[in-house]
Amino acid sequence: xxxxxxxxxxxPRKFGVDVSKPVLYAFAAALCxxxxxxxxxxxxxxxxxxxxxxxxxxxYRLFTESTFLEPLITTFIIATSSATxxxxxxxxxxxxxxxxDLPFSSVVRALVTASFVTPPxxxxxxxxxxxxxxxxxxxxxxxxxxxxxxxxxxFNIYSIEGIVFVISCYTFPYxxxxxxxxxxxxxxxxxxxxxILGGGRWYTARRVTIPLVLPALLAGALVAFLQAMxxxxxxxxxxxxxxxxxxxxxxxSLFQFPPKPELAAAASLPLLxxxxxxxxxxxxxxGRRGFxxxxxxxxxxxxxxxxxxxxxxxxxxxxxxxxxxxLPYAALLNATFSPVATTFVTxxxxxxxxxxxxxxxxxxxxxxxxxxxxxxxATATIGTAIALVIAYVxxxxxxxxxxxxxxxxxxxxxxxxxxxxVGLFLSYTRPPFVLYGTLxxxxxxxxxxxxxxxxxxxxxxxxxxxxxxxxxxRILGATRLRSLWQITAPxxxxxxxATWCFVFVGVMRELSAAIILFxxxxxxxxxxxxxxxxxxxxxxISVIGIGMLIITFAVVIAVNRIPGFGNVRFRT
Amino acid sequence: MRLSKLTRRDVLIGSSALAMGAAFSTxxxxxxxxxxxxxxxxxxxxxxxxxxxxxxxxxxxxxxxVAKAFEAKYPGVVVRVERSGAERVFQRIGQEYxxxxxxxxxxxxxxxxxxIVWKKQNMLEAFVPEDVAKxxxxxxxxxxxxxxxxxxxxxxxxxxxxxxxxxxxxxxxADLLDPKWKGKMVKAHPGYSGTIMTATFQMQRDLGWGYFExxxxxxxxxxxxxxxxxxxxALGERAVMADGNEYNIFEIGEKGGxxxxxxxxxxxxxxxxxxxxxxxxxxxxxxxLFTAYSFSQECQQLIIDVGGLRSVHPQTKDKPGRIPFxxxxxxxxxxxxxxxxxxxxxxxxxxxFKV
Numbered sequence: 053x054x055x056x057x058x059x060x061x062x063x064p065r066k067f068g069v070d071v072s073k074p075v076l077y078a079f080a081a082a083l084c085x086x087x088x089x090x091x092x093x094x095x096x097x098x099x100x101x102x103x104x105x106x107x108x109x110x111x112y113r114l115f116t117e118s119t120f121l122e123p124l125i126t127t128f129i130i131a132t133s134s135a136t137x138x139x140x141x142x143x144x145x146x147x148x149x150x151x152x153d154l155p156f157s158s159v160v161r162a163l164v165t166a167s168f169v170t171p172p173x174x175x176x177x178x179x180x181x182x183x184x185x186x187x188x189x190x191x192x193x194x195x196x197x198x199x200x201x202x203x204x205x206x207f208n209i210y211s212i213e214g215i216v217f218v219i220s221c222y223t224f225p226y227x228x229x230x231x232x233x234x235x236x237x238x239x240x241x242x243x244x245x246x247x248i249l250g251g252g253r254w255y256t257a258r259r260v261t262i263p264l265v266l267p268a269l270l271a272g273a274l275v276a277f278l279q280a281m282x283x284x285x286x287x288x289x290x291x292x293x294x295x296x297x298x299x300x301x302x303x304x305s306l307f308q309f310p311p312k313p314e315l316a317a318a319a320s321l322p323l324l325x326x327x328x329x330x331x332x333x334x335x336x337x338x339g340r341r342g343f344x345x346x347x348x349x350x351x352x353x354x355x356x357x358x359x360x361x362x363x364x365x366x367x368x369x370x371x372x373x374x375x376x377x378x379l380p381y382a383a384l385l386n387a388t389f390s391p392v393a394t395t396f397v398t399x400x401x402x403x404x405x406x407x408x409x410x411x412x413x414x415x416x417x418x419x420x421x422x423x424x425x426x427x428x429x430a431t432a433t434i435g436t437a438i439a440l441v442i443a444y445v446x447x448x449x450x451x452x453x454x455x456x457x458x459x460x461x462x463x464x465x466x467x468x469x470x471x472x473x474v475g476l477f478l479s480y481t482r483p484p485f486v487l488y489g490t491l492x493x494x495x496x497x498x499x500x501x502x503x504x505x506x507x508x509x510x511x512x513x514x515x516x517x518x519x520x521x522x523x524x525x526r527i528l529g530a531t532r533l534r535s536l537w538q539i540t541a542p543x544x545x546x547x548x549x550a551t552w553c554f555v556f557v558g559v560m561r562e563l564s565a566a567i568i569l570f571x572x573x574x575x576x577x578x579x580x581x582x583x584x585x586x587x588x589x590x591x592x593i594s595v596i597g598i599g600m601l602i603i604t605f606a607v608v609i610a611v612n613r614i615p616g617f618g619n620v621r622f623r624t
Numbered sequence: 625m626r627l628s629k630l631t632r633r634d635v636l637i638g639s640s641a642l643a644m645g646a647a648f649s650t651x652x653x654x655x656x657x658x659x660x661x662x663x664x665x666x667x668x669x670x671x672x673x674x675x676x677x678x679x680x681x682x683x684x685x686x687x688x689x690v691a692k693a694f695e696a697k698y699p700g701v702v703v704r705v706e707r708s709g710a711e712r713v714f715q716r717i718g719q720e721y722x723x724x725x726x727x728x729x730x731x732x733x734x735x736x737x738x739x740i741v742w743k744k745q746n747m748l749e750a751f752v753p754e755d756v757a758k759x760x761x762x763x764x765x766x767x768x769x770x771x772x773x774x775x776x777x778x779x780x781x782x783x784x785x786x787x788x789x790x791x792x793x794x795x796x797x798a799d800l801l802d803p804k805w806k807g808k809m810v811k812a813h814p815g816y817s818g819t820i821m822t823a824t825f826q827m828q829r830d831l832g833w834g835y836f837e838x839x840x841x842x843x844x845x846x847x848x849x850x851x852x853x854x855x856x857x858a859l860g861e862r863a864v865m866a867d868g869n870e871y872n873i874f875e876i877g878e879k880g881g882x883x884x885x886x887x888x889x890x891x892x893x894x895x896x897x898x899x900x901x902x903x904x905x906x907x908x909x910x911x912x913l914f915t916a917y918s919f920s921q922e923c924q925q926l927i928i929d930v931g932g933l934r935s936v937h938p939q940t941k942d943k944p945g946r947i948p949f950x951x952x953x954x955x956x957x958x959x960x961x962x963x964x965x966x967x968x969x970x971x972x973x974x975x976x977f978k979v
Contacts, residue, residue: 119975308711393859413688486724489720571720586848587848590855
């Protein structure tokens with residue numbers, strides 16, 4: 053750093069052109085186009101009929117016809133129940149991990165991360181193999197043990213309850229991370245004070261700990277609600293066989309032949325409005341969280357001894373985590389080597405047929421893999437770069453209007469993937485930007501989707517670096533861009549790498565925008581898996597799914613190996 | 625196999641041929657080009673292009689087998705199979721052409737109505753492979769040489785032999801409405817599958833929509849592809865399939881899977897899957913080579929032996945143990961009828977079955 057600053061010194065300031073402002077304004081303009089263009093088309097389309105005339109009939113149909121009202125109600129039921137279950141499971145687990153001497157708490161955290169990075173659609177297919185009423189492995193086992201008749205079953209995954217369960221499996225990590233992070237940050241002194249003043253353990257929990265963590269829990273509930281509401285893959289895989297739609301599958305079905313984009317746009321708007329509304333609510337709740345850290349540095353909270361409950365609690369946590377991780381992974385592994393997906397593999401019947409099929413026969417696989425890798429790399433690189441610039445500007449308040457940039461970078465969080473997909477489809481299938489059919493349209497979608505979380509991660513990383521280092525460089529004559537490159541960038545390296553990897557993993561699991569935007573030449577792995585599911589090729593799905601999981605975990609483990617980033621957590 | 629052996633009742637053949645002829649032709653005069661043989665020049669030109677993209681709704685493992693057999697015969701030309709349900713393939717091509725994306729070389733749909741639409745829109749290349757010109761019956765090739773029947777099969781009822789005894793198995797579509805099958809059936813979707821679109825058209829015509837309304841009350845498991853119900857039967861997920869591909873049932877059953885076909889007494893919907901080359905094909909020579917190969921005796925015998933499909937190529941042989949096609953009572957096919965009604969079918973179907 054010293055050499056960098058010194059070498060910058062001879063350059064007299066007046067010859068250095070500070071290009072940062074034009075660059076930043078260009079960023080703001082680009083972001084506006086990225087976000088505003090698809091949403092404008094979405095709104096425009098929702099108010100026009102098939103001929104392009106202004107009309108309210110799309111919304112009239114949406115709120116009067118039962119084919120639209122029923123999915124709306126179903127979605128609401130699913131989202132509410134999933135959010136409730138997520139909170140009921142994740143809050144106690146977060147508390148156990150963050151605040152008690154739970155054995156294997158790091159294992160629990162790792163498994164939560166595993167369920168977080170598992171693509172929800174893959175989890176849904178795995179649970180199909182496990183809990184389809186007749187052929188599901190769990191139901192088969194149940195019948196074998198109890199001798200129950202062919203018609204009886206323990207679980208039926210093709211039901212609202214089944215969907216709520218599967219969605220909860222892959223949504224509860226959002227709540228867990230928020231609650232555990234909040235408990236990690238909450239100063240232990242407040243609880244100590246309560247104990248010193250004579251409060252019992254439960255009294256302290258009730259009067260101090262729970263109120264402190266409540267905002268994070270409510271925020272988690274909202275995020276879980278939004279996730280459950282906007283997910284496409286799981287309901288498409290589980291609800292359609294059961295004979296009902298959710299809003300996302302309905303929007304998607306409106307894109308099937310003959311496509312009705314104006315109705316799809318109209319059906320997208322309620323999701324968008326509800327999301328914006330709930331995020332405002334979350335912001336208001338989280339806005340109050342500040343009180344918990346007022347007062348600066350506190351010691352790490354004291355861990356509460358669980359005594360004789362230590363092992364039961366630990367075992368309970370691991371048993372809960374069997375549901376999103378162990379059981380589905382085992383089901384996929386079984387289906388990979390089994391002649392029929394729902395037959396248990398034995399030494400006698402084990403087969404490499406599925407592996408062979410995927411590796412040597414499935415001709416769409418290599419193109420899909422190539423597209424996914426290109427898109428993952430490009431999205432991660434571009435997304436991280438944009439997020440880095442904006443996070444820097446917002447954290448350093450470098451230009452007027454930095455707040456707007458920060459807002460634009462977080463705004464896409466309010467756009468559900470499938471809604472963004474519809475908006476982008478409407479925007480980029482017409483001149484002047486005909487991007488449909490190219491990887492660009494998917495790149496735009498994925499960057500937009502990845503931006504909020506990348507921005508939040510990097511802003512946190514930048515805030516941890518004191519501005520005085522840059523100030524020193526600038527006093528010595530470097531332009532802002534130069535000090536950014538020579539001083540800040542090296543310090544941010546680990547944060548940037550971590551963000552890059554998480555965006556990459558995020559691209560692999562994205563289905564809801566890709567399903568609207570793909571063409572045969574631009575198919576990605578998630579869409580390929582969805583295609584295979586529609587024709588019932590569970591063996592091939594299992595092979596590809598396991599491959600996906602291996603890549604994902606390699607990336608996650610690599611990130612965790614970066615020094616100083618041992619406990620990076622996903623933010624959403 | 626000549627057409628006179630194809631269907632049991634001559635009346636049916638006559639009317640079917642008439643309907644096909646009417647549907648397949650746009651004018652009185654045939655504009656079909658002369659037959660094209662597989663020449664060394666064509667092979668060389670195809671190799672230069674190096675690849676061919678085949679949009680199809682044939683069950684994926686079979687489609688990939690055809691692709692691999694072609695690649696083995698003509699090394700240097702790689703086939704990429706784009707498989708989805710025929711209705712999805714149709715939508716995909718429409719959407720892509722609407723955005724001026726011409727990615728598809730050869731198409732094989734399980735909804736014969738699609739060829740009529742593409743022909744009307746002037747999207748198809750007139751190309752008559754030698755085998756088609758020489759051997760294929762007139763009612764299985766377009767008068768203008770733009771498409772011909774690559775495969776033939778029926779949509780059938782079937783059951784899982786572990787879960788249902790032969791004597792208890794349903795015999796007819798009417799039997800499926802028995803309360804004892806409530807919650808035990810699986811069926812595919814006409815919004816995805818061309819087979820089911822065609823079957824639904826024939827069944828609503830012959831049995832009425834009332835049949836589907838009663839079937840919907842039976843709590844059926846709704847999957848998408850017509851290749852999926854046979855697979856769900858093999859898993860043991862449901863005991864009976866209300867519709868689905870005959871060829872998957874053969875393929876699974878002959879490998880020892882616990883499935884058996886039922887040919888409904890009302891007749892089984894007849895499905896015809898034409899293949900066509902697109903005018904805007906990015907690999908025109910490879911497209912022609914692949915199409916010529918797919919109509920050859922060799923490939924037709926492959927789709928019979930490996931896939932369980934039927935062929936109109938007279939030099940092919942039925943696989944022993946399968947019911948000969950001429951012994952199956954089929955419903956009359958009518959691609960033009962399907963074309964006229966497909967949107968209505970999708971709408972009514974999703975109203976009745978909720979998805």
